[in-house]
Amino acid sequence: MDSEFRLIISCPDRVGIVAEVSSFIASYGGWINEASHYSDPVSGWFFMRHCIRSSSLPFGIKAFKDKFSPIAEKYKMKWSLFDSSMKKRIVLMASRESHCLVDLLHRWHSKELYCDIRCVISNHEHLKRLVDAYGAPYHFVPTSRKSKENAFERIIQLVEDNQADLIVLARYMQILPGDICDTYQNRIINIHHSFLPSFVGAKPYHQASERGVKLIGATCHYVTEALDAGPIIDQDVMRITHHNTVEDMIRLGRDVEKLVLARGVRSHLEDRVLVHGNKTIVF
Amino acid sequence: MDSEFRLIISCPDRVGIVAEVSSFIASYGGWINEASHYSDPVSGWFFMRHCIRSSSLPFGIKAFKDKFSPIAEKYKMKWSLFDSSMKKRIVLMASRESHCLVDLLHRWHSKELYCDIRCVISNHEHLKRLVDAYGAPYHFVPTSRKSKENAFERIIQLVEDNQADLIVLARYMQILPGDICDTYQNRIINIHHSFLPSFVGAKPYHQASERGVKLIGATCHYVTEALDAGPIIDQDVMRITHHNTVEDMIRLGRDVEKLVLARGVRSHLEDRVLVHGNKTIVF
Amino acid sequence: MDSEFRLIISCPDRVGIVAEVSSFIASYGGWINEASHYSDPVSGWFFMRHCIRSSSLPFGIKAFKDKFSPIAEKYKMKWSLFDSSMKKRIVLMASRESHCLVDLLHRWHSKELYCDIRCVISNHEHLKRLVDAYGAPYHFVPTSRKSKENAFERIIQLVEDNQADLIVLARYMQILPGDICDTYQNRIINIHHSFLPSFVGAKPYHQASERGVKLIGATCHYVTEALDAGPIIDQDVMRITHHNTVEDMIRLGRDVEKLVLARGVRSHLEDRVLVHGNKTIVF
Amino acid sequence: MDSEFRLIISCPDRVGIVAEVSSFIASYGGWINEASHYSDPVSGWFFMRHCIRSSSLPFGIKAFKDKFSPIAEKYKMKWSLFDSSMKKRIVLMASRESHCLVDLLHRWHSKELYCDIRCVISNHEHLKRLVDAYGAPYHFVPTSRKSKENAFERIIQLVEDNQADLIVLARYMQILPGDICDTYQNRIINIHHSFLPSFVGAKPYHQASERGVKLIGATCHYVTEALDAGPIIDQDVMRITHHNTVEDMIRLGRDVEKLVLARGVRSHLEDRVLVHGNKTIVF
Incomplete structure (x- = not known):
């Protein structure tokens, strides 16, 4: 185009x-x-x-x-x-799970997402091989209790070195320090694996199973200091039944997470998301 | 407002x-x-x-x-x-089934649809009581093989007498003559009980069952002389399984039909539908 | 059948x-x-x-x-x-809004729901005319602050007189006393106008608008003493955008509420809902 | 498990x-x-x-x-x-587009799909690198007009050598010869990029755009000799608007294609799909 x-x-x-x-x-x-x-x-x-x-x-x-x-x-x-011809520079962050990460890498690689994925940062080592196939640099930054402070310094360094326009938390299971959230206001996108504001925090599928809901969901939002409370960009759900265990939910939920995150990132890349207060206008 | x-x-x-x-x-x-x-x-x-x-x-x-x-x-x-303060005048037409008819009457009665439902025309008598409760005049115009020509003359007369801006076929199971379609181009809305262009014509749920589809649907469109081929305003589907018989589909399908027809009529009433060639822009 | x-x-x-x-x-x-x-x-x-x-x-x-x-x-x-040939006896309860009430009455009237709607109880008078058209007795039981206790005595009397198997709260905006909830455990169905557990309590669409969610929903559940916390029978959602005001949500949400309540009631009538702890198995 | x-x-x-x-x-x-x-x-x-x-x-x-x-x-x-502990052996076939292929490979690699992907056959060379990352053998079998007959002999050979239980056409844009369809009855799964029976054959998104539909879809089915007419395993749709060009549909449709194919393949692998006549029971 x-x-x-x-x-x-x-x-x-x-x-x-x-x-x-x-x-x-x-x-x-x-x-x-x-x-x-x-x-x-x-x-x-x-x-x-x-x-x-x-x-x-x-x-x-x-x-x-x-x-x-x-x-x-x-x-x-x-x-x-x-x-529009200037590619936005992205730093992807992931933990153990690969589905959101590979989904974004593949959309980028097949030119569906127009952007420049500068690197992947993970607190686990095992995703390196898949990331390599897509030709993106991989940085292993462990976040053990001891190393956490250093870890976030290293992460900020990487983000700055890459002049990132956008940080995408592709199921990065660590809470970012408040100062990063502030510095990159409306430029950090997270995918939360529940239909917010239901099931804030850890293990939302376990919470969903406990409550006996009939739909599970995912929410793509900008990160703020308040946990899982930032402006919502997109959400979606899928139907489950009593047959579905927590393990099923985790598996089925991946498809919603991937889709919602990819849609949210695309909207951001196309400059479609305007934030006003804690709400978004998505054109 | x-x-x-x-x-x-x-x-x-x-x-x-x-x-x-x-x-x-x-x-x-x-x-x-x-x-x-x-x-x-x-x-x-x-x-x-x-x-x-x-x-x-x-x-x-x-x-x-x-x-x-x-x-x-x-x-x-x-x-x-x-x-927007001028109510569009509507003539509703129905056959044996009441779900779409009552749905529109109820939305009108509860002020969800801003319009003037001038009358209901049906080729069956039994819906009169429900229509009466909503205070709309009811005209029984039979369409037996013999009376068909006269029937459509009578219908045109009623439409003209009521200065209808819009005719809504709320599951009216008769094919309108070509000259009515021409005269009221883009002003006759029909609900077809399939996901067009699949299953044109009669008994679409039987066709759907025969083919073994996993979703059934409904299509709201402007009526043209070509059967079920006019510009599509809205469509939707719902999931079925092998458990669902044709009777189930007919029952379940009603909810999609009602919803899609009501959305299409609302869009028309709010002047949101622009027709270009055989396609619609729905703002 | x-x-x-x-x-x-x-x-x-x-x-x-x-x-x-x-x-x-x-x-x-x-x-x-x-x-x-x-x-x-x-x-x-x-x-x-x-x-x-x-x-x-x-x-x-x-x-x-x-x-x-x-x-x-x-x-x-x-x-x-x-x-299955024994019709379950239902008492419907409604407040000001008619959409869920009329929806259930129409499904009953058109033989889609196999049951015996014994009567409608409302704390408002204005729905009487529509209910009359369907031939169901209408009881106006006001629930002003003063009359509340008497009101619930009267309601229990009506429920007992009609030997109700099921009470359906079709947007009945009053909280039932705990003893009624206990007596009719798993036999009172409510429709809550949010995707529970999000937005418990009053004005869920206002809460939804405040939070900026991109989907609104409805939840059909058995009533327990804990507000909006009983076993969930069915849920569904619909997509909204930044364009939609609270008034739009209230209007759009009605379609989800009707559908989810009707599905839940049907499942109950067909003896498909088994409650275990605070969760349901819906066959 | x-x-x-x-x-x-x-x-x-x-x-x-x-x-x-x-x-x-x-x-x-x-x-x-x-x-x-x-x-x-x-x-x-x-x-x-x-x-x-x-x-x-x-x-x-x-x-x-x-x-x-x-x-x-x-x-x-x-x-x-x-x-259930015996992995079904799969031969994946793809043409130019990688989304379905990589989606299945990733679900297999992350142990979401329990099976043995024996190899990938493609009539294009460029997907090799991604397939290599997942450790599956890649066979380039060109299907130019001249080479077509040889190509299918080679393909049959590969399928037999790998003792494939299942062939998955992950957007393989060639029509299989009738004898392969017969030999592997109910063991070849295809993903068609429309909501069948709408838009059979080539360029279904162009057909969809031409007709002006408001939903696009995908259909996962067993392959029979009759084009796009075999027993349907699963289908799904997504909403589009007048804004969406054919190119948008092709892009958006990929997400439905991936999802529907993955669900269909999973159902097959779990022995959930029973074929009767031209219809499926999916438990």
């Missing part, structure tokens, strides 16, 4: 925003591939995402930003402009 | 349409509740739906139309402008 | 149960329409449901019970035997 | 089958892990699957078969007895 500029805007709602933005784009001959609007009647905020074919514009991203700035100021916009 | 004007546009895609339309709206202080765009890369057509708070504009629907006409001409638009 | 006897069994698992039960049935020429087994590896209990064509047996339900008793004792079974 | 014997039975329905079979099992102290029955009221056939803990029986599979034979003859059963 031709590259496009993605203009993402949040601002207090008022008359004339769409007119001003679209007139700006049209005045330079910009061809709009896709446009989405949402006016939140509760918060009184307005959200907007435009994809403009880059080749239709007479200037690049830097000039676009300069020229658009006055409009942004006028409407007190929070805004970003992304070039 | 406050009333709103809904501006529905289809036209060949080109630069500046959104700018022109939104500037027009903004120039009169129009507050946009909702806006949806779609640019079809295959056909090269552009589709658009705006909901503008009526009270924010200094004029009514007549003046809106007059003022907007030049823009519409400039861009060769097919367009409509609807006042 | 021909009538059938439904033999429902729970007992500690051991070798020979199925052989003993099926040999018993075969020895009298009993034709099995349907049989389901479940062996719970965690609790070590065994669950079983047989449907035997009544006309294939040389005796009636009384003799069946007498002859089967020794087997039941031998295996320490909790067991019941139901005659 | 402990190994178990799986006894699979189809026979004309009559009184006493369950009693006879379960008494046989009980008489040897056999512990039943799982039992499923289905009596088809249309065909008058009875279907049954028992899983018996091997260690609870005083004999092995050979003696089991000998002892059970008289019962099987008495009831004119078609029957099989499988030892």
Whole structure:
């Protein structure tokens, strides 16, 4: 696909925003591939995402930003402009389970996900062989009780060295320190293996079995310091019956986890997710 | 909810349409509740739906139309402008089965569907009592082989007398004559009890059972002269197993039929369905 | 359908149960329409449901019970035997909202649910007209703060007078006193408008909106004294987006509520639900 | 899990089958892990699957078969007895697309699928690297117009050399010759990328886009000589909108294809699929 500029805007709602933005784009001959609007009647905020074919514009991203700035100021916009041809840099983190990790690697490898997977960090060694097949560097960073502090220093170092735009916790079973959550606000995506807010914390399938639910689920969300409480990007569920043991749930749940995480990561990579308070707008 | 004007546009895609339309709206202080765009890369057509708070504009629907006409001409638009406070007039048609009919009546009665159900036409007498409870006039128009021609004359008369904006075939098991289909193009909604294009025509659940499918479905579509081949508005399915007999499918299928028909009718009533060729854009 | 006897069994698992039960049935020429087994590896209990064509047996339900008793004792079974031709007597309870109530009445009226709806009890008056159309007696029992105690006495009286086998809370927004819950253990079905255990208690859609979930749901469960914590019979969800307001959720959720409640009630009426601890086996 | 014997039975329905079979099992102290029955009221056939803990029986599979034979003859059963500890040997076949292939390899590698993937056959060379990572032999067998006949001879040879119990067409885009379909009746599983019987044959997503459907699907079925017409094992769908191009459908559809194929293969490996005529019973 031709590259496009993605203009993402949040601002207090008022008359004339769409007119001003679209007139700006049209005045330079910009061809709009896709446009989405949402006016939140509760918060009184307005959200907007435009994809403009880059080749239709007479200037690049830097000039676009300069020229658009006055409009942004006028409407007190929070805004970003992304070039779709710039691959976002991702650091993947995983623990023992490989399903989410390999799923993302395979979508990347088969060009379904447009991004740059810089490396994989794991607190286990055994996933190395599969990761190698996909050609991604593998860093084993153990997180035993003793080594934990060092581990997170090493992890931050790796994330910084790789200039990561996004950290994806592909079933990484460790809780990240609060300062990492803060530094990478809305840039760390986690997959939780329950339909949040049900079954926060450890062993959600065991909790689900205990409660006797008839559906199990998974939730993809941005990580905040509060455990499993960050803005939800996507969720899904699948039906189970009394026949299904906890082991079945763990097995069946993998398919939902993979799918929901992949959808959430894709939405993020396409700059479709706008966070407002603790909620998301997903265009 | 406050009333709103809904501006529905289809036209060949080109630069500046959104700018022109939104500037027009903004120039009169129009507050946009909702806006949806779609640019079809295959056909090269552009589709658009705006909901503008009526009270924010200094004029009514007549003046809106007059003022907007030049823009519409400039861009060769097919367009409509609807006042959301004007209830669309509906004629419901049913045969022996009551589930879709009562479902729509109940949604109307509980104010979930904003419309004016003018009357029910059925080729059976026994649904009268339930329809009476909802306060809708009931017309029994038999369609025996002999009376068929007269029946459709009578039906056209009823539709015209009621100035129907929309005819809904709520499991009306008769094929409408071609001239009715033509006259009311994109204004007759049918629910077909299969996941089209599988199982066109009669007894789709029997066909489904014969083929051994693992999902059954329903399709809500606009009626055209070609049987079960009109533009699809909505579809859904439900899982069945080898345990389910044809009778089970008929029973289970009712829930999908009701839901899909109600969603399709609602989308139509909210002016969300744009037809292009044999396909729909549902905003 | 021909009538059938439904033999429902729970007992500690051991070798020979199925052989003993099926040999018993075969020895009298009993034709099995349907049989389901479940062996719970965690609790070590065994669950079983047989449907035997009544006309294939040389005796009636009384003799069946007498002859089967020794087997039941031998295996320490909790067991019941139901005659499918005996309609279960239901008391429906509703508050202001009509969707679940009318849905159940319509399924009963169109013979989809085989039961005897003895009456409707509501703490509001306005649903009477619709209930009348279905020919079910309507009892208005107000539950103002003052009248509450009297109200529940009146309700118990109505339930007893009607010899109800089952009480269905079709969005009855009052909490039942603990003694009613105890007396009618596993015979009161409630529909809760969330995907339990998320959003227990009041205003679950408001809670859901607050948390920013991407799916809303409904849960059909037996009522226990602990609020929204009884054994779950069925659950389902539907997808929402950031566009959907709390009002949308309330509207959309109705379709899930109706469906899940109807499925749960049907399962109960067909003697498919076995309760063990706080969990259900649904054959 | 402990190994178990799986006894699979189809026979004309009559009184006493369950009693006879379960008494046989009980008489040897056999512990039943799982039992499923289905009596088809249309065909008058009875279907049954028992899983018996091997260690609870005083004999092995050979003696089991000998002892059970008289019962099987008495009831004119078609029957099989499988030892769950014997891995079924699979030959995977793929063309250009890797998603189904890698999905199955990964489920096998992570021990989710209990089987022996003997080799992968592809008419393209480029998937070799990924297959190597999973340690499965890779055979490149080109199928140009000229080489086709030789290709299928080579394929048969590979299948025979590997004593394959099952051939899985993981998006293998070639039509198998009729004699292979006959020889491996109900032992070749295909994934078709549409919701059959809609969109038989080539380019089903293009057909789906042309027709304007609102759901796309995938179908897992046994291969017969008639194209895409064999017994259906499993199906599923996902929702699309007017926004989704054919390319989107191809991408989104992959997730349904993978899931449906994996479920179908798993059901087959667990001896859950019984074929009767052109339909399946999936226990």
